[in-house]
Amino acid sequence: MYSIHPLYQKANQLYDQLQQWRRHLHHHPELSFQEQHTTAFIINELQKIEGLQLYSGREEVGLTTGVCAVMKKGEGPVVALRADIDALPIQEENEHAFSSSCNGVMHACGHDAHTAILLGTAHLLSQTDFSGTVKFLFQPAEEDTDDHGKSGAPYFIESGLLDDVKTAFALHMDPEEKPGIVKLHEGPSMANVDTFEGTIHGSGGHGAYPHIGTDPIWMLSFVIQAVQGIVSRQTSPLSPAVISMGEIKAGSSTNVIPDKVYIQGTIRSYGKETRDKLGKQLEDAFSLVESMGGSYELEIEKGEPALNNDKHAVRIFHDAITDAFPDFEIRNEPYGLGGEDFGYMAEKVPSAMLFLGAGFDQKEDRGLHMPRFDIQEDILPVGVTLMANAALKVVK
Numbered sequence: 001m002y003s004i005h006p007l008y009q010k011a012n013q014l015y016d017q018l019q020q021w022r023r024h025l026h027h028h029p030e031l032s033f034q035e036q037h038t039t040a041f042i043i044n045e046l047q048k049i050e051g052l053q054l055y056s057g058r059e060e061v062g063l064t065t066g067v068c069a070v071m072k073k074g075e076g077p078v079v080a081l082r083a084d085i086d087a088l089p090i091q092e093e094n095e096h097a098f099s100s101s102c103n104g105v106m107h108a109c110g111h112d113a114h115t116a117i118l119l120g121t122a123h124l125l126s127q128t129d130f131s132g133t134v135k136f137l138f139q140p141a142e143e144d145t146d147d148h149g150k151s152g153a154p155y156f157i158e159s160g161l162l163d164d165v166k167t168a169f170a171l172h173m174d175p176e177e178k179p180g181i182v183k184l185h186e187g188p189s190m191a192n193v194d195t196f197e198g199t200i201h202g203s204g205g206h207g208a209y210p211h212i213g214t215d216p217i218w219m220l221s222f223v224i225q226a227v228q229g230i231v232s233r234q235t236s237p238l239s240p241a242v243i244s245m246g247e248i249k250a251g252s253s254t255n256v257i258p259d260k261v262y263i264q265g266t267i268r269s270y271g272k273e274t275r276d277k278l279g280k281q282l283e284d285a286f287s288l289v290e291s292m293g294g295s296y297e298l299e300i301e302k303g304e305p306a307l308n309n310d311k312h313a314v315r316i317f318h319d320a321i322t323d324a325f326p327d328f329e330i331r332n333e334p335y336g337l338g339g340e341d342f343g344y345m346a347e348k349v350p351s352a353m354l355f356l357g358a359g360f361d362q363k364e365d366r367g368l369h370m371p372r373f374d375i376q377e378d379i380l381p382v383g384v385t386l387m388a389n390a391a392l393k394v395v396k
Contacts (some may be wrong), residue, residue: 001181002382005324007124007389011381015119018380021045021119029087029105032152033067034143038085038115042067042138045119049126055161056101062155065140066201067124079394080161080168081367081387082342083118084111084142084152093371108373109143110173110358117171117383124388133393137161137168141339149301151345153253165176167313168351169390170342171383172335175366177357179379182321183331184354184359185315188270190307191240193339195266196282198298200289204259214293216261217250222292223263234281241269242337243276268337270306307343309336311353320389321354325382356383 002008039056046052055061055068066085078146092099092106094365100106115138122136141152162168174183200220205213227243235241245265251258267274267282279300285298321328335355343352358375365372 003325003385005385008324008381010124010127011120012390013125013382015293015378015381018120020379021111021116022377025100025115026107027098027101029102029107029112031089031105032086032141033063033065034144035140037083039065039067039138039140042085042115042119042327049122050157051126052108052122058161061065061161063111063140064161065154066152066156068156068161068372069136069138070133070267071122072133072134073129074131076166076395077128077166077318078133078134078135078199079284079289079391080137080165080389081118081121082137082139082168082170082345083114083370084139085115086140086143086152088112088143088369090369090371094374097348102233105172106371108369108371108374110368110373110375111142112255113173113358113375113380113383114171117159117380117387119389120380121391124392127310128388128392129396130392133158134395135161135165135282146163146302149303151304151341153304153341157232157344160244162345162348165349167316167394168345168349169313169317169387170275170351170353171386172340172353172355173358173375174377175359175368177355178359178361179357179376179382181329181357182322182333183333183335184314184317184352184353185332185334186309188306189334190340190343191270191337192275192301192306194267194275194279194300195264195303195329196267196300198262198286198296200263201295202257202259202293205257206258208348213257215257216259217257217291217293219292219294220248220261220263222288223285227282230285232280235274235278239269239274240334240337241272241274243278244284254359262371267377278352293326304339304341305343307340307353308346309352310346313350316393317352317354317386317390320386322387324389339340354387355384
């Protein structure tokens with residue numbers, strides 16, 4: 001038992017159901033924009049709760065997957081609670097009876113737990129008096145973007161689901177910390193996520209006569225050094241940022257100098273000014289090839305914005321934690337340079353996301369986006385309690 005708080009006591013009575021939901025979802029993961037079974041499952045469970053108005057489908061939520069459930073009890077403010085529902089293209093290496101049944105697809109980021117927690121929160125709040133409206137947002141496609149460069153959150157926003165919302169809350173499993181530890185941070189807490197694709201062009205030529213042509217691989221060596229220097233020498237150490245090259249492709253023969261090199265990678269930052277500056281500096285780094293007889297193409301695609309936790313929403317979450325779990329350790333620190341498309345919602349309405357410790361003592365190789373990612377399932381009622389308590393502090 002983590003608490004004697006009445007909300008937790010009620011949430012803990014849902015433990016068997018929460019575990020069943022989480023394990024079913026874990027056993028049947030689906031990739032971004034493909035969450036058909038998951039959506040049907042969520043709708044089926046929500047239909048068991050009286051007083052919910054359900055919205056789904058492209059006309060109502062912007063995508064064929066995902067669900068918005070609305071619970072209104074009298075007049076009052078509107079609060080949104082969000083869970084992401086998609087999985088990752090990862091082959092699971094755990095050996096649970098409920099391990100992924102889909103080859104190469106796994107809930108390796110805790111979205112199965114997030115979804116189970118939000119289902120439990122809906123059940124709990126249906127039995128609780130309040131004055132206002134709670135929107136339960138089961139959002140697809142947090143992990144990936146479509147051909148338009150959009151993840152799931154922008155579609156929900158464009159459908160108007162947040163237009164009347166006063167505050168929004170979300171949580172995330174944290175396998176790096178044990179239960180009893182919560183990370184809650186005001187301001188930028190996760191990164192702007194941008195990607196880049198570049199091509200360096202030379203003439204190529206015979207490997208035995210490099211002096212005759214221009215070698216894009218040689219040019220690349222200077223670009224790499226310049227790119228590495230952007231963060232280490234041109235960006236303030238007080239401004240979190242990173243540029244990483246994740247793929248380089250060139251050539252197909254031992255004795256042929258290729259005529260081009262392809263590079264792609266990621267750019268992470270917290271501040272808007274830093275974000276803009278990194279893009280310009282990356283362009284400058286690639287332009288070095290022009291002095292060596294080469295040319296280049298560079299495209300930078302802006303992804304989700306930094307997760308900017310609102311001061312007031314953080315305070316509500318903080319009170320929800322200390323009220324229900326006074327012995328929990330709350331760490332006021334950013335969550336890292338990972339991306340989170342809840343950042344779009346945080347741009348639209350005052351919002352906060354916390355990271356909830358759910359890891360094991362032996363946490364090696366169990367981190368986010370890893371084949372052996374796992375959580376302690378007794379954290380599920382804790383998550384329900386925190387989400388419900390935060391909502392109730394808005395719709396008292």
